[in-house]
Amino acid sequence: MKTKQYVDAARGKTPLDLKIVNAKVVNVFNDSISPGDIGILGRRIVCVGDLKDHPAKEVLDADGRYALPGFVDSHMHVESSMLTPVNFAKVVLTNGTTSCAADPHEIGNVMGFAGVKALIEASKDLPPHIYYYAPSTIPSAPGFEDSGFVVGAKETETFLNMEGIYGLGEVMDFNGVANGEEHILSVVETAKRHGTILDGHLPGLTGFPLQAYRASGIDSDHTVNTPEKVLEDLSLGFTCQAHGANLSPELIRVMEEAPVSNRLCLCTDDVSLTTLFHQGHLNYVVEKAISLGLDPLKAIRFATINPADRMRLYDTGAIAPGRMADIQLVEDLCHPKPDTVLSEGRIVVRDGAFLPDLPSYPFPEEVYHTMKIAPLKEEDFRTEIDIPEDRDGTALVNVIRLTDIVFRTLPGQREMPFTSRGDGKGLLDYRGLTKLTIFNRHGKDQHAFGFVEDLGDVQGAVAITYSHDSHNLSVYGDNDSDMAAAANAVIEAGGGFAAVQDGKVLSLVPLPVAGLLTEEDPETMLAASDGFCEACRKMGFPLDNPIHFFTFLPLAVSLSIRCTDKGLIDVVHKEMLPLVAGIRYED
């Protein structure tokens, strides 16, 4: 479109392509709402106000609804939905998100360049606009896990030269950065040479380590979860991106009262398909923020122009001339669920229904072959420990304890009896705990065990290949036979998750694309996921959201104790923990 066409249409000299009339237009530049119309030509808004004298080819009556800018999500991961981009697009657009900054580090962990490239290709020309960032921290905890790829300076250089890459994704090795470790700093330095956006991930970092992290050049934090952290981050010039799970009345009060608020954003980070369907996307975070006390206009600002500014999208995030026509019409400002959504001037959602018939992207064959692991046997799951003397006894075992805080675990120790097998090995009796076995699925013969307390009286096993961030094969259960069966079910499916009880597969949800994504449509996938969750509950897992739980438990950069294919990790002290802390023999 020529600039002259925009100018002429703004003046009413030539017809608009589309005129939205009778709207309550939300202005994020002055926190106001004005009745009026919106004039659109091509992909852009060209005028706003009383447009009765502006000719238009098409008119859309907003019928008094609020017109908001499409939401802009400044930190998220497409893969969290377990949907391919085309299906992800449908679900988020019906929730009003029209732009995302996506760190494709899930598929990057599995497949490296090829995976990221496939995701970029699969997102091309889609509404919404998905701006991919180069994954910076693969594996997320170097030395503590093995994934299918390793990112260093060289790989970062390649990523940043890749078409469709807009920044450096969350630098998760925050201790590495703050401690001046060469490997991760070489990644950061490479991105700095490109002059690109540098996104952070720095939970709990404070004081001079926090300042050191900021001094490295990285200037956003989507892990803010306390008022104090928001205030300290803001004072250093970080953009604070609060995601839904971290919102609290206290945190919201700080966001509401900030005297300078343009570096405050709302974001989604990881949103599962279940959450997407039952709660929403960024609109749910906005709604939650408002319900916790944030002024609705501020909440909208924090989810539109602020993230657009953060992402250096100078023509996005507002309803004003010159901006992209990414617009949503909503009935209730405090529950922004749009019935109409425009992306780049095109109506993509009407009466809540997704309109475009988007072609599926033909993924390259290699994405379907990422389970680089042979079928497993029951014995592979046996938790035997080395015992110097061939006698029965009791082992003091380091275990993972759960807390009320999502994703937060605590280290614990439990005594477990063991039976000598007469060959220097003792078989642990872990009754009352759930066993977790993580197998490297990227071609390395490596696995490790952990035990999880507080998961109740489970009967059966679950296996899953979507397992942050290395996406190794994680298997949870109370017996080795079901664990092997569950593992083999997902290996055979090319990835996915399965629930097995008494040798019977209760649920199998394949994730053939990199072991992370389904190509099924969202509704089919939701039904399958629901079936899996139902099976988990039947097996005794006392979890509200089993998929969420299983995918996040191995995340080796979250507090406080985690299990990977290399073993147990004390995340706080950045050290491996032995499974067995001590042995006592029977008298």
Place this chain on the structure above:
Amino acid sequence: MKTKQYVDAARGKTPLDLKIVNAKVVNVFNDSISPGDIGILGRRIVCVGDLKDHPAKEVLDADGRYALPGFVDSHMHVESSMLTPVNFAKVVLTNGTTSCAADPHEIGNVMGFAGVKALIEASKDLPPHIYYYAPSTIPSAPGFEDSGFVVGAKETETFLNMEGIYGLGEVMDFNGVANGEEHILSVVETAKRHGTILDGHLPGLTGFPLQAYRASGIDSDHTVNTPEKVLEDLSLGFTCQAHGANLSPELIRVMEEAPVSNRLCLCTDDVSLTTLFHQGHLNYVVEKAISLGLDPLKAIRFATINPADRMRLYDTGAIAPGRMADIQLVEDLCHPKPDTVLSEGRIVVRDGAFLPDLPSYPFPEEVYHTMKIAPLKEEDFRTEIDIPEDRDGTALVNVIRLTDIVFRTLPGQREMPFTSRGDGKGLLDYRGLTKLTIFNRHGKDQHAFGFVEDLGDVQGAVAITYSHDSHNLSVYGDNDSDMAAAANAVIEAGGGFAAVQDGKVLSLVPLPVAGLLTEEDPETMLAASDGFCEACRKMGFPLDNPIHFFTFLPLAVSLSIRCTDKGLIDVVHKEMLPLVAGIRYED
């Protein structure tokens, strides 16, 4: 500097290069002031707070003074100072300005690429950081004046590919943009293809023409001069850059109360050397804004982080880790005149004195040869009009009337007797008015006349080559003989300004660099300028700031009537006005 060095110094593991202790640190991210220290390594700040345990090679005691970020001027012109960059640097740094967005359109009008390039070269490696923008509107009023260069799409392309160019300078042909005129839109489109910053200039533009201007992609306005204009501009997402002359209590109230304020800036635009010395630079605008009611912390924010954000300088404008160590220490927050200034970590001003011994830039020879006009004769100034009949009579003449508003003129008409010369020409008797003659000095044989009312009873003449924006040779006076003498004095000097009375040169201030700049040091130039102003007053010009007046009167994009080398212009209606509106013969 390696990132690791910043990180280690921030942690106190390795010594800082410089530690500023005992400061009241102004934080522009949360509008706060905290007692503390500032740690600097190389060019950057790496930590802030209580740094008593941080080793440092050098310590600077702020002695309780406020530490502010260096001021960032998002719209200005270096040439306004009539100083070369190296001398400009001295004066603005002693006033606390450490970064500027400079539109070199003065020298661009005179010399095109060569002039802009010379200015960029002359500014290289200087403190402050001068970010040059490509001049977009040369001549400022195409068709209504001839300067030494013409900017179109092709020239813009060349400018934007020039090293040291950071954006598109103020697009002054605002009516051209809003009316969809191809020439200026092709310039804008070229810059849009480069994805660069697009700066505006749109005085008085409102309603749909204003929206059309915004729809073109340009998104800043440094001409805001009323509360209504600020509110309307802001509502459309313009960055509003208020310069000192436009500040009023009403305008300040709107800036103070804006619910979203990150697109509000203070700027200087054109600051003469006299103003620089007697009032200051951006610090004076800040001071004035505060005195008119703006919260001091907001005023500082509007002159630091906000313009830095506007200029996409992501590491400038704040005292925080990762930011450039551009810092000033001031005694009084409401009168920010720094005694110490750091630019990129280097102390450049101490006890108010400029420290570095900066080398003068050797300009290329061509900058000294821009007076492309032969010496003038008295007859060249004779105001003869065409008369159909060879009789004496009275002409109705269009004249320029002055107003109380700076730079604002109004059209007027005056009757002037004329004497027939018997050859179809009548000689005007313009007693009581001042004659203005503008000669093209860029090689085109073209000149025009105007008459200025309200300049009192002048005796003598003034000639000047710094004459916005075409910088033609402007000569003001009450008699042709002195006018010719003044003109010839500046022609011979290679440009500059001169005052002549009764054939005697009272003052001559050469501006040999492009007829715009002196290479003298600031103090010498100030004394010379003061001498010229004194001479003007002696000659009867009733002007507070004669240089300012003479340089701006021909500006063909300012309201309402102007005179250029092509004649009188009605700026409002964008049309030429004849000098003579009618003729009446004596009975």
